[in-house]
Amino acid sequence: MNALKRSLKELANYPSAIGGGIIILFLVFLAVYAIVTIPYSEAIRLWRGGEEIWGDNPRIVPPAWTNFFRRAKQPETIVLDSRDPADLISKTVTEISEGMWDVVMTFDFDYNYDAFPQDLIVFMNAAFVEKGPFVSMFWITPDGREIRLGEVTAKRSETYRFAQDERLLRRLKGVDPQIALFADPDKETPTVLKGKYQLRIDAVIFEENADLEAKFIAYGKVHGLAGTDHRRRDLTIALLWGTPIALSFGLLAALGTSVITMAIAAIGVWFGGVVDELIQRITQINILLPTLPILIMVGTFQSRSIWVILGWIILLNLFGGAIISFRAVFLQIKESPYIEAARSYGASSWRIIFLYLVPRIIPVLIPNLVNGIPAFVFLEASLALLGLGDPVLPTWGKLIDDARSNGALYNAQYFWVMEPAILLMLAGLGFAMMGFALDRVFNPRLREV
């Protein structure tokens, strides 16, 4: 145990161990943060919940902090809800005539960005018994122009998309509403007119208890810490939750394969004869099995759950190539005098294997284990890239797959690929750097060169 402590102290002399350690600590911190702040069920809800959870987010936009590097500031999403008292929407109800009331809502907001929004939508919820309210909408620009938008007879739940209103489009001479409504009329090229905008919703209701609530959304072109994907989901959740999944998957797979493989090698070497022969034959067969195709088959036919895949990975690696190198080391240890001593005082086989043989191999095992982690982290991403990612959990690999299959590279949506890729790279590098240093600490032969 003291030797182990000394070795660990020695690690501090290696810059790559320190670098790797910092990266690993950062990832562990990120993982713990993700699990603590967003519980598992909440993460699943946020990632799988449905339109009502991410409907207010823009579609495929880069993170908000990219504005820092841009000269033309891209807009963030503006959401104004008549039910939310914080949005300061004035709502007045006046009776026009017998059985007819006028509900007027005005949505005020400042628009000081340099680019036009992605899309404009008004969601309406009407409460009525027989006849739905008749809604007309008006747009008031900072320079005082009033533009008539569309009219709708609201159903219980109504969506008014500015860009799909043909008559509005004709009135704006074919220019997209999200541009025409914000553009400075005096400029040749469309330029944003900054200032206070107003949307007035004028609804005529025909029943005493009828009512109308509205939510106006000007979808921005940047969002949050990490941006959004093709389904408007906030990537932050997947990036955060991908961390504990990637770490636990890599660690469990590396641990499972190396520890069990080592135990098998130890048993084979100790008992020798038929057992050893059998283990070697199985290893030979195992090596002929195509790992990746089998994992693809499992993913297609059986289950895409990453825990099932994890089980198969461990199963397929039980008799993997590592057995050969463990075996070579065990063969040497088996001949050492202290093993002979143990045998002579009558220690049982299992005692010798697990108390005398296995501890001696820890110097080989630890670097092997740490070096194995990146391979498994990337294996999970590889499977996700083949469309076999876990159907429920958000993982980094699935983000890259989503981005790739939605043409993020063709459409210059680089943030979508880069964010998960950088995290993957960090995880890979962190463990590889640590493993590199461990290798040198525990293998004196490497240290000289």
Next chain:
Amino acid sequence: MTEAALPVPSGVETSKTRPSRNSTLKLMRYVVIKLISLFIAVTIGVYLTILIANMGGYVDEILKGQIRESISVSISMDPTKKNLTMAERGQLIDELVALEEHRLGLDQPFLLRSFRFLGRALTLNLGRAQRMASDSGSKLVRNIILERLPPTLLLMGTSSMSLFFITLFIALFLSRNYGSLLDKLVIALSPTSAAPAWFYGIFLLLLFAAVLAWLPFGGMVDAPPPEAPIDYALSLVRHLILPVIAWLISGFFAGVYGYRTFFLIFSMEDYVELARAKGLTSREIERRYVLRPTLPNIITNFALTVIGLWNGATILETVFNWPGIGRLIYQAVGLYDSPVIIGTTVINAYLLAITVFLLDFIYALVDPRVRVGSGGPRS
């Protein structure tokens, strides 16, 4: 995983001088035993793959369901069968389903079929694909695989071979200049090889295809393929650049580091010191005392490269839309086409076994400590 299939020289007993007739006999015996043991391993490996590729018969259930559905639809769409009663129609469907299942052999128990599969697979009678077809329209698994082999060999051959030789030569150079800035740089960068080739492929696509638009996004040639052979070759090269570079980046630093360390360890042996003391030139020392003993390991690595070459790189090919074996496996799995999956596995297993077998002999040629037939390697 594959490295364990290769014999380890340390496990081989040293040779003793013996009469030559006796040694020929021993050699024969050794070859036969080795072949039998490898064949048994291939058989079991292929059978396991058959079991897994059919998920123990589960795939048959999927296929049966699909057959019934497509026959029911085709009968309900057929105007000549309109005036049949429900019972008659049901009977007709049952008959056609039974006929189709009999054609595909699905009416027999899976266990029986799995052994027939095994027999045919081992005799390289790979049969017909259930769904896939080659571009020329053939349903024979052999033709499908043969059609996909050249692209894989082109891609993997170019990338693996260049990686192998480049890393080897740069490692030799670094072991000569050990401790130099370049040496330290390579060591520092060796953890970057933790990421697989497809991962760098995505970055390269992003940079050279998306941002700079210098090189294509994927595929093997432009569409439509150029007529003139020179244009065709140029287009091929343009499509090759990115996947090959991705492969090189992912393997380069760890490869160089590995070889370099290996050479250094060997160049610290006492006999190298002695040679140096004798006043031999460093070139001579390198050739006689460093490269010679490391040759078996270099050959092992080369063999592993060759095996990987047949296998293709499923994900690299998928990312770059390269029409090779790797992508074939992926597509076959997506279509539940077990004959194609098993076909590629069988060929792969055979190639692996042949490589392992040949390696034993090559070892004997380059490593005087190893002699074929001296009891046989224990791998």
